[in-house]
Amino acid sequence: MSKHRTHLLDRWPVLLFLLFVACTGGGSTGKKADREVNVYSHRHYDTDKALFDAFTQATGITVNLVLADDNEVLARLEREGERSPCDLLITSDAGRLGQARLRGLLRPVHSALLDSVVPATLRDPEGHWYGLTMRARVLAYNKTKVRPEELPTYQALTAPQWKGRLLARSAENLYNQSLMAAFVAHYGPDSALAWARGVAANFARDPKGSDTDQLLAVAEGIGDVALANSYYIGKLMSGTEPERAKAREVLAVALPTMGGAGTHVNVSGAGVVKHARHEAEAIALLEYLLGAEAQRAFAEGNKEYPVRPGVAVDPVLASFGALNPDTLDLAQLGLNNATAVKQLQAAGWR
Template sequence: MIRSIPLAAAAVLALSACSPSNTEKAGAPAGSGELNLYTARHYDADLALYELFTKETGIKVNRIEGNPDQLIARMTSEGASSPADVFLAADAGALWRAQNANLLQPTSSPALEAAIPANLREPEGRWFGFSRRARIVAYDPAKVRPEEIDTYEEIASPRFRKKLCVRSADSVYNLSLVGALIEAWGPQKAGDWVKGVVANMARPPEGGDRDQIRAVGAGVCEIALTNSYYYIRMAGGGDVKDKAVTDKVKLAFPSLDGQGAHVNISGGGVAANAPNRENAVRFLEFLASPEAQKIVAEKNSEFTANPAVPAPAPVDAYAGFTANPMSVSAYGPRQSEAQSLMSAAGWR
């Protein structure tokens, strides 16, 4: 899970987490044919993307990794001399935090605007979504009928008292979901929903999304909130036990106000003081390309953001759902309010 940490401490942690070679590489001068990437994504699929980008462009990718708060703190402490060219994160709320700290600059690119729908990017081009994941429900079909969980309201209904598994309130995925509910319903109804979720918890929140899915399979709960790509990766991965869980547990895509399932994104933007700005824009355009979109979907089980790119296996089996059209840029500004509602309800 991602936890906020004090700014100074975050900067120290981020600096100490990087090897000397990476730290040196992150200072590559402008026009050097390099790209300095600050990324909060930690997937093998991304390494394949960076290698392909370098192969196609000759631009070397220097990678600094950390959680979003560490990277935001580092970029803030570096100020105008920051070598960061691109910031990547696995949630719209994290991208908003970087935007709110004035760490991202507007980017105008016809290629990006054509490839990435308006609701999956920041209106002024400070960041763009490059992959999607739905926050939905894993359920035991032996105990739950699909029509009992076809809306988000039903997750918090008395039908599921003590039968829901969910991760902690400080999960950015849960914060973004509740932020979306506030945007759609207002704080009163969203607060009632949060209270219903707390009343429905089969156990105190613990673990990540995979743990919630496994708990459904073990009979600890009947339903669980999860991101789609965790389930899809378990279903198609090499772990025999996890595959057995997904043979037993199914996915449901509840609808928000009859408009489809809540969708979050992974994405990125050009850093405010990017020394290699042209390379940064070129990298973002690459991430929106059909070739890169297909790699992310195939290797990390995320849904494509570019609607012109058909979903490849293994995500094609799950890609027929209706996605809610709400702008993902609405989630971040609502996260503080979401955290307050969740804390007040006892969602720990």
């Protein structure tokens, strides 16, 4: 009996603390706990951080941001399972979002606002993910050596005239896998393989580096045509770095189509995680990021195409020409990713 009483007395500090936590709702983190959203994002841009701050200002909801490795983030969510603190996954490729859905890591959410603002081809049909910004995978060429009419389609890249002149990053890169997945979706695996084989046969060097590295390699004369995402070109062309002056001088942009279909586009987008504890806050953040103001910030700050209709494209992107985006349902990028990876390997695109 006395032993029991001693125990209770021993526990007084603990009981007092628990009482305190119950009364204050968890101390410094308590009140915030139901007004926060935990985000894993692959987008490491200043524009995003400024938008998260503005969202917190507007709503009182704290954004806890973890910058995630795009190649590792799905494995991490799987590993963490129900214990994952993540509410909202933001990635830079619809293929990744599609894979996340296929692996059961996202939940469908319903928002009339999101469904009305995001075009149907730029979101998951059941609300597992939504596009936030659009980017086109296009061609930057040396305008002293190439005429734009030589690059009407992606298919044109397989012509013998481009032997030793093309630059692209590795096939391990998801942007290339998603371009290939779009080819698979439109033309089937065999035609996609033949296309990739033809492109790889024309490479100026073995694939290496980032999209921006391909642009700089054109300026250095290593090749004449580079495959790159539109925002990397937009950022380079609107930049002021003296060491990139040569690239700004010689580069021009072609918006190739996929033959019958338009220019390959992809989205950076977000989905609410299956075990999210802050679903309402995650949806609120999604809705904020798709608001006209945030869409303008993405366009101006990061040179991305707005997903929301009616928001102006940044002048540097507008200078590339009018984009005629492929209207392929981007859910196809995730569904065809495995085939795309296999066929890129078979094509010798390293």
